[in-house]
Amino acid sequence: MHESKLQLDDLHKAFPGPLPVLDGVAFDVAPGEFVSVIGPSGCGKSTLFNVIAGLERPDAGRVVVDGEDATGRVDPFAYMPQRDLLFPWRTVLDNTTLGLEVAGVPRRVARDRARALFAPFGLAGFETARPHELSGGMRQRAALLRTVVQDRAVLLLDEPFGALDSLTRTDMQTWLEEVRARFGWTVLLITHDIREAVFLSDRVVVLGPRPTRVRQEVAVDLPRPRGVELITSVRFAELEAALLAALRGDSHGDSRA
Known part of the structure; x- marks a missing residue:
């Protein structure tokens, strides 16, 4: 088993208001792995990225990169925002x-x-x-x-294709799949698009509503390289359905979907 490139260790974060944002978020990303994060709107995905990227300090917990504490540091990460x-x-x-x-x-x-x-x-x-x-x-x-x-050690991509039209977005997803395989990047992606998460990822982390924790992790057992024809496969549809169920809170921990 490979040592984790990125480890999120029990991250907590609160701002003034009725509910904390992060309530013990914890998961790992292996070297060269592509992991997507999905969750309900307002659950704290962007706050999580800001904490990982060193733009916000967590109230508790650690961000670990290559076995070293990187909490509050910006240098291990390359961060691509939505715009x-x-x-x-x-x-x-x-x-x-x-x-x-x-x-x-x-x-x-x-x-x-x-x-x-x-x-x-x-x-x-x-x-x-x-x-x-x-x-x-x-x-x-x-x-x-x-x-x-x-x-940098880890790429953080925050909805990079969210503003694009559907056809261009599909083209960009296919292109990203190709170049990621060529360069072997370690990637953590925030997306609201379940289909995008399935198409690009090795694993999808599903967050629950605020205050958010990891609700489920779903392994994407689809072959690579991936082309658009994969979107119409039975297994692709099964994974989409499993992630939608996890978002709704209907799933009960089957990480293989």
């Missing part, structure tokens, strides 16, 4: 180097590192373009490139 947040006055290349530059990497070195990823990310030829010249899917690719070029 692409590309600066309109910078070229696409200079947008993708921003995280490296903030970390103190010389601009020329940062550009060389980012430029090497433009072809596998489907952005070759757009290095000098401005964000407004890109499609929505290409903007998200640029935002993800900016995230992964930082070469």
Whole structure:
């Protein structure tokens, strides 16, 4: 059994108000594993990500990366928020180097590192373009490139395709499946889309209502690589149904669905 790349150890977090947000959230993510987190609206998914990423301190519990306490640290994580947040006055290349530059990497070195990823990310030829010249899917690719070029231990993706139309979203999910397999990233994804969670993940963590805890973990035993034809399979439908039942609180702990 592999040592966990990321371990969430009994995380608690409360803000002023009637209910705490996190009430002992605990699960692991193995090296190279793709794990999605789903849960009811308002249950605390974004708060959980902020705690993992070091943007909020937990009231109790720990975030552990590669066996070391990383609670409150930002350096082990590359965080991609829902919006692409590309600066309109910078070229696409200079947008993708921003995280490296903030970390103190010389601009020329940062550009060389980012430029090497433009072809596998489907952005070759757009290095000098401005964000407004890109499609929505290409903007998200640029935002993800900016995230992964930082070469952090864990990628945190917060609804990265939520603002895209259905067809573009499906295309981006297929593309992410391909590049993730190529680069072997360790990924934790927040999504409201059960189908997206099944298609992309090795495992799905289902959170309960606020104050949230892990309600269930469902292993996604679908073969890789995954293409869109898999969505119509019987097993895919079974996994979707199991996750929907877990969200509703109808499931009783069968982690294999």
